[in-house]
Amino acid sequence: MNATAVESIEPVAAKPAATNPLRLVCRSMREKRSLVQVGTACFGGPQPVVIAGPCSVESYEQTRLAADAVKAAGAGVLRGGAFKPRTSPYDFQGLGVEGLEILARIRHETGLPVVSEVMSTDDIDIVAGHVDMLQVGARNMQNFALLRRLSKCDRPILLKRGPASTVKEWLLAAEYLLAGGNDQVVLCERGVRSYDPELRNTFDLAGMALARQLTHLPVIADPSHATGRRDLIRSMSRAALAAGADGLMIEIHPQPSAALSDADQALDLASFSLVMDDAAAISAL
Ligand code: PEP
Numbered sequence: 001m002n003a004t005a006v007e008s009i010e011p012v013a014a015k016p017a018a019t020n021p022l023r024l025v026c027r028s029m030r031e032k033r034s035l036v037q038v039g040t041a042c043f044g045g046p047q048p049v050v051i052a053g054p055c056s057v058e059s060y061e062q063t064r065l066a067a068d069a070v071k072a073a074g075a076g077v078l079r080g081g082a083f084k085p086r087t088s089p090y091d092f093q094g095l096g097v098e099g100l101e102i103l104a105r106i107r108h109e110t111g112l113p114v115v116s117e118v119m120s121t122d123d124i125d126i127v128a129g130h131v132d133m134l135q136v137g138a139r140n141m142q143n144f145a146l147l148r149r150l151s152k153c154d155r156p157i158l159l160k161r162g163p164a165s166t167v168k169e170w171l172l173a174a175e176y177l178l179a180g181g182n183d184q185v186v187l188c189e190r191g192v193r194s195y196d197p198e199l200r201n202t203f204d205l206a207g208m209a210l211a212r213q214l215t216h217l218p219v220i221a222d223p224s225h226a227t228g229r230r231d232l233i234r235s236m237s238r239a240a241l242a243a244g245a246d247g248l249m250i251e252i253h254p255q256p257s258a259a260l261s262d263a264d265q266a267l268d269l270a271s272f273s274l275v276m277d278d279a280a281a282i283s284a285l
């Protein structure tokens with residue numbers, strides 16, 4: 001539908017006020033929910049898109065095995081961290097540019113679109129040169145210098161929710177991207193800080209559903225970081241999809257116990273295919 005037709009359908013009173021801080025991301029801004037195309041995958045359409053891959057790119061072999069499982073199971077996008085935000089400076093920090101090169105090679109070999117995190121404005125060009133979508137990690141959700149620069153980038157952005165951010169703060173971070181000119185944004189709920197040490201985070205399913213009501217942008221869920229436990233990934237994936245998530249982001253590893261980061265939440269490749277079976281069954285409902 002062209003812009004003139006939208007004008008005539010939408011009453012002037014329903015338009016977002018110029019004073020609304022969420023004026024570009026709010027649901028009433030667009031007649032339809034937004035679609036975000038990432039290579040062959042389309043977020044926000046009728047089919048949920050699953051992003052899967054290792055927390056960190058550790059080697060070509062490890063990432064390629066994961067990518068083959070992603071493709072075989074029918075997931076849409078490969079993930080893999082090259083620049084890793086680690087709580088301890090002594091933990092594995094990622095392979096950096098070598099990790100990006102591995103991702104670019106596997107992207108070329110498999111045809112899978114790839115998402116990877118960018119932590120610094122200094123790295124935007126190199127990350128964008130190797131992958132299809134740039135991830136803003138939870139810890140950087142309110143890194144406004146990074147958001148401003150990414151708003152001028154021609155790549156889609158996966159914006160994770162900060163571990164202590166309200167839904168409104170998360171949407172305002174997305175507003176920075178749209179205000180600067182980049183409306184190719186997918187939001188990702190990944191759990192918020194709570195009090196139970198048995199769970200890495202608390203999966204805020206209601207916050208995800210609320211965000212999806214408030215914005216036209218696609219909203220996906222990351223049950224891996226939201227729980228920190230591989231035994232909860234399958235049930236929380238089902239819950240997220242049943243609650244309307246536009247997709248999932250799941251960490252997988254060919255040998256989970258040997259993963260250099262987030263080993264406790266990594267699914268083995270066979271378990272991942274069960275999550276994909278569930279996703280297909282729920283989409284068919
Ligand atoms: C990740 O996706 O590997 C990651 C570090 O996630 P988050 O920023 O949500 O902690």
Ligand code: MN
Pocket residue numbers: 055056225251261262
């Ligand atoms: Mn991780």
